[in-house]
Amino acid sequence: MKIGNTDQHEDVNSKLQYYNKEDQVLLAVDCIIFGFDEKELKVLLVKRDFEPEKDKWSLIGGFLKKSENLDQAAIRVLNILTGLKDIYMEQLHSYSEIDRxxxxxxxxxxxxxxxxxxxxxxxxxxxxxxxxxxxxxxxxLIFDHNEMIDKAIQRLRRRALIKPIGFELLPEKFTMRQLQSLYESILDKKLDKRNFINKVNLLDILDKLDEKDMTSSRKGSFLYRFNEEKYNSKSEEGFNFKI
Known part of the structure; x- marks a missing residue:
């Protein structure tokens, strides 16, 4: 992604002189990266190699550059750690306690x-x-990073119950058992298998494939794929995703 150009950067720098009498504060982004390994929901942490709080666990973060907006800074920070760019990311909250x-x-x-x-x-x-x-x-964790993770988990739980963002944590092809394990991990509770499958089938947004995952049992389990086109079409008609 190309961000800005030289003329824009010079224009930004020239305007800074008008506010040099105001208090200056740093603006940072911190990224809570959730991952699902088909069994459990996890979060990615790093051990700091600089002060303050050197050698303590932390979220991955960085400071906003003059040439970036917040989304661009978050994408850059994420890419530094994972090498990825095109993944689901959502702004969560701002933290501004004076002594944080x-x-x-x-x-x-x-x-x-x-x-x-x-x-x-x-x-x-x-x-x-x-x-x-x-x-x-x-x-x-350092600073208020535990608070950030707790808030992100609560947001993820709300989102997963009303929107299909959970599929971002699954491979393109998945079993119904994997889908249920994901939601149990996100919601931190056991779900009744029959009731869960009935709710998912009623949504009618999955394609059942002819392929099977043969690693789970001798008989195997059918694989499914999330049909984003069907979901978008239903959403335009007033469809509510609810699990």
Missing amino acids: DPGQRTISVAYFALIDLSSKNFDRIKIDSAKWYKINKVPQ
């Missing part, structure tokens, strides 16, 4: 992203200190 960062007065805008771990190669994460943690096993 002991290094300097910093306002942070949090984003959360969704990644299907089974279809992406994460053996090549670009930061050696990065590690996936189960969402119920997250350690004590």
